[in-house]
Amino acid sequence: MRIALLDSGLGLLAAASAVRRLRPDADLVLSSDPDSMPWGPRTAADIAERALACARAAAAYAPDALIVACNTASVHALPVLRAELEPGIPVVGTVPAIKPAAAAGGPVAVWATPATTGSPYQRRLIEDFGNGARVTEVPCHGLADAVESGDEPAIDAAVTAAARLTPSGVRTVVLGCTHYELVATRIRAATTPTAPPPADLRGSAAAVAAQALRRAGARPDPDAAPTGAVTVLRAGTPGALPPAALRYAEGRLLAGAPATP
Template identity: 50%
Template sequence: MIVALIDSGFGLLPTSACLRRLRPDLDLMLSMDPAGSPWGPKPSDWVIERVITTARRAVDRGADVVVLPCNTASVTALDHVRADLGDAVPVVGTVPAIKPAAAACESVAIWATAATTASRYQADLIAQFANGSEVVGVACHGLADAIDRGDRAGASAAIASAVERTPDDVQGVVLGCTHYPLVADTIAAQLPTGVRLFDSAEAVAQQTLRRIDALGRESTGSGRVEVFLSGARGILPAGARAFAAGRELLGTAPNPIG
């Protein structure tokens, strides 16, 4: 059973690592797009075409399930990918963990990219799932870019900026970009004691496993990890070693060090 995970950069690592821990027998196909990254500022039509093309390639290479562990890809292209691939190939998207955060906390900050923070999509999610909690968006300028570079110092500086713009009384922070769980330890260390972090990586991994089980097919594999970079077979960039999830996957990817 091959699961393809698609993101512009390292945002696919947290969900991939969760799947590796939950089902080490699954074969993972990690499709990143360094030539087109970042996707967030790109026009919607461009993102849709890029994600559909990547998903088609993954299925042509044997993927049984496609996962979009990326908010931009999910918001912009999820429905289009599902329509293109048809019902035979499950496609799993990502939704920021606003609902569980609002259920547990009276005040919540959503940390996301500038594009997501300003989006109608996030505003609609807040309206739907705030559940009476006070919810504020905080744009984390440069954080995803620093993570894709494997730049822990740059990420720490971007986190410090986001902390300064986060209300002092928030009880929970939603990591609204799939890159951000990679530096959850640094985020937690800079936030006031007691602030809870919420992300969607494990929920997406669990939903992926449910969709696999629903196929009713033999789901075991060899535990192989393959990497594709902008459509070409490649290796997991060395910057992934800066993060625990990346180090987990580097141990199983063929020729893993870039």
């Protein structure tokens, strides 16, 4: 079995590592275009074009499913990707976990990029799935870029700034950008003073990984032999995980030998 993932940069590591934990024997294809990161400020047409280029590069490896491991690309590119790839390759998008967070009760904060915060898309999610909970949108200035570069001081500064914007008493923090899941431990620590006991963090990686396996017709098997290979495509060219990826547990887990088309 082979699962492909696309994102502008390192945001795909969280979902990829979730697939790896569910199926250690699955080959992974990680397709990104880091030179165009971030995608958020770009036009919808530009985002769709870049996501499609990443998807086409991954499709050459005949994956059993493709995960769009990016909230922004899921908003703007899913119809285009599905029109080109399905039904041959099932395409799974990423949606912030607002629904389960609101269902758990209590005030909710949604940490997202400035481009996503306050957007019609996110406001619709809150309206449709907020379940009457008090939901605060928190813009995380510079956090995705800091995670992408592995800039430790910048990560700490961005997390601290976002935590200051998070109201006290928040019980759940939704991670509305896949990059943020790579620094979940820091986010949890930063939000602890606002909500003792520590606020619950809700990412999307685990749910997206499980859905990709279902769409691929496979079941979780965490005890499978760890034979899965990892292929890294950067702007369609085979390469290796960048040094910044190895700063995160997810990147270290995924470092491995490349597969072949």
